[in-house]
Amino acid sequence: MNSKMKITGAAPVIAGTTFIYFIITVIISSMVKPSFIITEKHYDVLIILGIILIIPGTLMVIRCGRKLLKSFKKGLLMTDGLYKIFRNPMYAAYMLFIIPGICLLFNSWLVLTTILANYILFSIFIKSEHQYLQEKFGSEYEDYAEEVIAQTRTDLPSAINVDMLSISRGYYDFCYAILLETDYSGSLFSGPPANVPTNLSNGALGYWECSAVTSYEFVLQP
Numbered sequence: 711m712n713s714k715m716k717i718t719g720a721a722p723v724i725a726g727t728t729f730i731y732f733i734i735t736v737i738i739s740s741m742v743k744p745s746f747i748i749t750e751k752h753y754d755v756l757i758i759l760g761i762i763l764i765i766p767g768t769l770m771v772i773r774c775g776r777k778l779l780k781s782f783k784k785g786l787l788m789t790d791g792l793y794k795i796f797r798n799p800m801y802a803a804y805m806l807f808i809i810p811g812i813c814l815l816f817n818s819w820l821v822l823t824t825i826l827a828n829y830i831l832f833s834i835f836i837k838s839e840h841q842y843l844q845e846k847f848g849s850e851y852e853d854y855a856e857e858v859i860a861q862t863r864t865d866l867p868s869a870i871n872v873d874m875l876s877i878s879r880g881y882y883d884f885c886y887a888i889l890l891e892t893d894y895s896g897s898l899f900s901g902p903p904a905n906v907p908t909n910l911s912n913g914a915l916g917y918w919e920c921s922a923v924t925s926y927e928f929v930l931q932p
Contacts, residue, residue: 715842717782720835724801728809728828732821739818744889746820753817760814767807774800787847789854797840797858801832826872875921883907884917 739746748756774792778800781788792799809828813821843851877885887906908915 715839717779719839719842721801723835724828724831725804727831728824731827732813732824735818735821735824736816739816739820746818748814748817748819748822750889756814756817760811763807763811763814767803767811770803770807771800774803787843787850787854793858795858797855798832798836801836805829805832869927872926874924874926876924877921878919880907880909881917881919 744750770792777791777793778788792802796802805825805828809825810822813824840855844855847854884907891904891906905915907917909918910916
């Protein structure tokens with residue numbers, strides 16, 4: 711471990727890799743529209759939600775950044791303000807507010823996965839920061855970390871479970887046909903209304919689908 715760590719810590723690696731992933735998802739989403747689109751008619755709602763999330767997140771980063779800069783210059787461990795709740799409040803601001811807010815502006819489910827990618831990167835690279843602080847401040851940092859964990863343990867879940875369901879090409883066509891008859895209809899070039907494809911018999915409409923499930927579990931570390 712280096713005897714000296716910059717004030718930015720692991721942020722450049724986490725932010726840089728997250729940004730690359732974000733750009734890739736934006737490009738893919740633009741190439742395969744409307745496969746990942748969230749909404750066609752209510753994009754203005756996403757813009758409002760995105761701005762509502764970005765503003766408090768930005769204020770959190772500015773406030774925490776000022777406090778962190780002062781303590782870093784003095785060589786002190788920052789335990790005041792939002793640091794009483796989170797060991798890493800600036801990262802929390804990005805994960806909970808800023809990144810989700812920016813992703814909503816692009817109206818894509820795929821772009822929203824940037825939040826998950828950022829959390830995975832954070833979980834991997836933040837360990838170097840924690841190790842550095844433990845070596846530098848010793849028992850002071852250990853006591854602080856235990857206090858934060860004890861304070862948030864009853865408020866936060868111990869883990870997040872993410873289930874990803876696959877769909878067949880037939881079910882995708884069924885869902886897309888529904889969108890063509892609802893959200894994507896009403897333009898000058900829309901075709902006449904028609905029944906959506908179905909794999910049910912006796913005149914019933916709908917689609918019977920069984921999906922494979924891939925599950926992931928992410929353990930939270932306040």
